[in-house]
Amino acid sequence: MVPLVLLHGLFFIVLTILGFGVAGIVGGSPAALWQSFCYGGHTPAHSVFSCIQSTGMSYNKFTASNWVLAVIRCAAGAVAVYVLVSIL
DSSP, rough: OHHHHHHHHHHHHHHHHHHHEEEOOOOOOOOHHHHHTTTTTOOTTHHHHHHHHHHHIIIIIIHHHHHHHHHHHHHHHHHHHHHHHHOO
C-alpha cells in the first residue's frame, strides 16, 4: 500500500512540475510551451494534451483536498495491481 501512496504523490508532483495546475495551464511552464508550440490558439478536444489538462485540473483539486478520495484511489490501484499480478 505504501508504494501506491508514493506513486499517487509522485503523479501529483509530476503534473504540478509540468504545469498542469488546478486552475489550468500555468504560464511559462513546459505545458504552456507545449500548448503554444503544438496547438497555437486551438487545442483540439479529446487530444492527449486536453486529456492531461483535464486530469491535472480534476486530479489535483479533488484528490489533494479530500483524503477520502486519495485513499479510494490508492485502494483501487492496489486492487488493479493485484488483478494484473494474479493474471500473469
